[in-house]
Amino acid sequence: MKTLYLLLSALVMTACGTPEENSVEKNNQNANEYVATWNSLAKHETPKWLTDAKFGIYTHWGISTVDYSRNQKDIARPETKDEEISAMKNSLEDFKAEKFNPKAWAKLFKEAGAKFAGPISWHGSPYIHWDSDLTPYNSVDMNPHRDIVGELQEAIYAEGMKFLMTLHASQHEDWLNICMDGINKYVPDLLWVDASFGETKGWRFINRTHFVGEAEMPEEPRALSDADQRTFIANYYNQALKKGKEVEFTYKSSDIPPCVGMRDLENGLMDQLYDTPWLTDVDMNICPDWATHGWFYREGIPLRDANNIIDMLADVVSKNGILLLNVPPKADGSFPVEVEETLHKVGAWLNINGEAIYNTTPWSLFGEGPTVINSNNNKFHHNDHFAQNKFTQKDIRFTVNGNNIYAICLGTPNDDQLCIKAMSSVLSLRKGDIENVSILGFPSFETKWCHDEQGLTVSLPDFENEQFAVVIKVTLSK
Template sequence: MKNSITKPIKNLPTLMARLSIPVMKKLNLFLSIFFLLLSIPGKAQETKYQPSWTSLRQHHTPQWLMDAKFGIYCHWGIQTISYQKGKENLSNDELIKQFKGEKFDADLWANLFETAGAKFAGVIGWHGSDFKHWDSGLSDYNSAKMGPKIDIIGEVFKAVRKRGMKTLVSYHSIKNDDWIDFAKEGVDKYEPDIFWVDASFGGTKGAHGEKTVSRSKYIGQAKSTTQAFQEKYQRELIAYFYNKAIERNKEVEFVYKSNDIPPSVGMRDLENGILPETAYDVWMTDMDMNVPPDFSTHGWFYREGIPLRSANSLVDMLVDVVSKNGIFLLNIPPMADGSFPEEVTNNLTQMSKWLRQNGEAIYGTSPWFIYGEGPNDIAAGNHIFHHNNHFAQIAYDKADIRFTSKGNDLYATVLGKPEGNLTIRALNTAFKLREGGITRIIHLASGKQVAFDHNDKALELKLNNVELDEMANVFRIELR
């Protein structure tokens, strides 16, 4: 049999002439479509946000933030000076003169953040006065031109980014409508990955759940001329922030207090607060390392003599928050000179050791069907879970267990050191897991495989040969 492919083609010129007309038509059609596509606005223009809640609701929380779970920021500024004994009544101008930051080193800060296990980090940009913490072109009343002569945001961001971490800036002081100009300047100049605004952005953290809203619910006991920040400016700023991120091909998040803006526009934050149940939208808590004895000594800045949360407490809160679909943002207080107290670095070092051994149960995880089990409940606190842990009221112990999941693995974290065997009632064979559904269980810190019994009453782990941690203990339950 002859190979037809090698057979000569007869009348080739005639054949080419016949083909030329449809080929040219196809070519012309292709070129027409190509140039039409060039005339259509690009993706960034198509997805541009309008300053309306309907448009802004199209935003989605970035996956990197949902995976990060843990971040750190710092309250540092002239208020740190005002909390020193005998300096409580100094004017802002005098405080600025004394705010020198002579031991400030952004690289040391960023190294501490990274070592602790944080995946994003930053610093307050504006808090409590008109004094800004960046090199502003709109006002000379800032830390780059006065006081320490340091562009605090700029230096911290540069050091944080050098380590491959995401950045956060927080704005707390809203006194006039021109606040939006300073906020936009921060977005333009520093390109934060997370823009976090305090309660003064909306002032509504105490207003939800009420049939009527009194003025004091929004803006406290301020003068009658004081107004809450205008809604149109809220929408304008958030749209500006999101659109700038599109231009820069960045995925960012806007974080706000409780009910300051409508749902699904950004990420809700609870100040020193923890939810009692799993939330179906990712949320954040900003938790202060300080544990003040009362509200009069509460301030987020360093204050000599105020106790700090222990590493054990920080780990327990991190695990609890993550199990409920939350992000844990920790405030650590630098001293006035820009250095950190030894207790702060010691606590973060202990926390980092725990995360190195057990981080797979935190980073990149998802919540499970239920957050956990145990006897200790979360109190509502004031402002609906805001401030319910201002004074370390929330107590955890070895009977409290929290769940997270990743891939085909379920993580059970015991918030303490179990005594004897560990019984997990929620993981019985009558609920979500069935007999034979577990292939093996590993204690993460020691790497040891754990023997177990699994029945319709509970999952029981045999721990007699396992070296347990004094802090939280994590067990990876590998499922079929």
């Protein structure tokens, strides 16, 4: 294994050389090729397809789902490698995935309005979800004897979506080699890494008492070395160049320098408009406490409803973010009825109001309203872990698409008119700036409006049958 890693490292690092060589590119080097330095990697640009997409879906599914289905509510981490292998094999006996249908999964994700999707590819044990020659503990050589990653990639591409792979926490000694194997085989459009990559080192240092307390900090780092991180990302970006793909690398909090990839918050929301695009991965499960912290499907754990997901999506997009929703399948590969129903409701809302979400950019103000997002000690990481942020009908979020500003009311207004104070003629928009106002989903309603120093006051139709956010489309004068 070490020989393979050294070979991969050498291929990526050949252009690094001495400090003198780093200052000048070699004549025979592809001008677009990345070398394993933060300077070179920082030249990477986030692809437009991702900033336009706004909404993606991924799935926590695997042997942990089996463990939870056996009512193992608190799965203890094995203390030795032999114990880990034994536990994995025991779980694999029931991981037969007899109802796993990649085409049906991809169709459901597309109908929900997702623009990118994919599976967790490796999570917390020696077992990986793709066909690999580097380890026998994979989904082809063992149950369910299927290339989960490969089959989902094919199905997701067939539905016109981009493909995501995620690589999660594992202290496996060959983590780097095996992950490179997966990246080189599938070259996903979006690559998401969890704590094994950087152990969220930035905020753990700044807020070192949040989880374990200063006296209990580990003596040795558990994440990859700085050099291994650079080698890994350079390899991924260069593989994408060879395939002609525009890709993005997504990392937790402060695990790598800014501008190399896109920052991810776990179950986290920003309280303000962020200068650069960011991602939040949000669990559909609502875990009641840290003891039941999970992401995999468990009977009896409440789920976020469509209203919560739609409100969160609007809030995230208004602040320059992208929402990645975790949707948990059952151990057999099927989705619970309530999960499918919720996703269809989200998709139905996006069919009507998608122009206020997809392909948008933030306005100068993200919104208005009484709800304040809790920043917590982790600077937004985990600040919605228990779905504690509740929006109201008085919370409004703004997005921009072309010559239109969209005011998304996070709730159904119960009055016959609404005043959007942020659009005051003495604050943000001058008199004469607005050409027309309409309400998405109500084409026959004649919207009356008044724009003055108090704001933009809009007449509203009867929302008796509306359950979710309402979008007011403000068309500006050219």
